[in-house]
Amino acid sequence: MPRGSVSVEVEASCTAVFNLIHDYGRRLEWDTLLSKACLLDGATEAGVGVRSLCVGTWQGLFLPMETEYVRFEPGRVAAVSLTNNPPFFDHFAATIRQKPHGENRSQVTCIYFFRARPKLLEYLMNQMLRRETQIRLNALRFYFS
Template identity: 50%
Template structure:
């Protein structure tokens, strides 16, 4: 199963980064990949069991991934698992771990996935891994820049 981990320095505390990252009313202010981000199925805030939908911009195929939070420990870690069946994804899961450092904090985003259809995994998974790794790095850098330019 393809997976990756990307770490980025953040210019503020782990708690502040965590709160912004899971505030879906503000997600599109900094997220470079998404054109839509919202809670679903009656949920209004992040926490274990809450569900969200993130839809990519047209360049990324307008794929919508609906997830449910399986772990939520404010300021430390959150993890989600995909619950819908968008094109090309059989499974998808991700975790975001935060750690305070002497100068702000660090954020490590880990993800794993399985492509579909299964007979094309040999072709799809290497391409998807490169794209997801690149986009995740870009998104985390955008989050760091946003936090650096936002008054606290």
Template identity: 40%
Template structure:
């Protein structure tokens, strides 16, 4: 089942892309994640890189980047995760509307396990994930709009 959210943030596409793909900052703004880090000694997110995200409930999901275009798109698929997920994939798109305004689109494709109950469990799982994603969007927007002016000022001072 596909879940989509589209929203605007008063920050540059580069800043938002970098922020959302920086695993050292993820727990500062991401309401779904209490801990996140790259795997296999990777130094930064990139195509083929894997990461682990751990939620407040202690459940962990390992993902792999299937697409990575800086300042534009990051897409992942689940490598391993909580039993309830049969399939999880997500994509984040960033479209600069100006130097200080970006349209962001989060898209997730989720299927629940066990497959014989997927017809009833997937809509329930997606409903919960959609609500959590809405909280995540509010938190990301607030964090980015609070931090972006300071980041811009320090870059302009250089």
């Protein structure tokens, strides 16, 4: 199963970064690769068992990705797993970790795993996902600068 990992340093505390990433009311303020982001089933805040919907922009083919939080430790780590069946994905999961680097600086690392449908797309999709993840984390870093 292909895996990727991307990290950036952010000029903000782990708590501030974590809170912004998982605030779906503010997600589009910084995430330049989404056209829609919301929590599902009446949820008002992220947490274990909560499902979310993120829809890409035209660059991401407007793919809708529904995920469910399977781990949620504020200020430290959150993990999601795909719950719908968007084109080209057989499986997808991601973890976002925050690590303090001083009082108001943190390292944000996104680790993703996926299985493509069809499998022969995995190399290309891994390159695209790595690039998109880097763009997304750079946008997060820019938001805090």
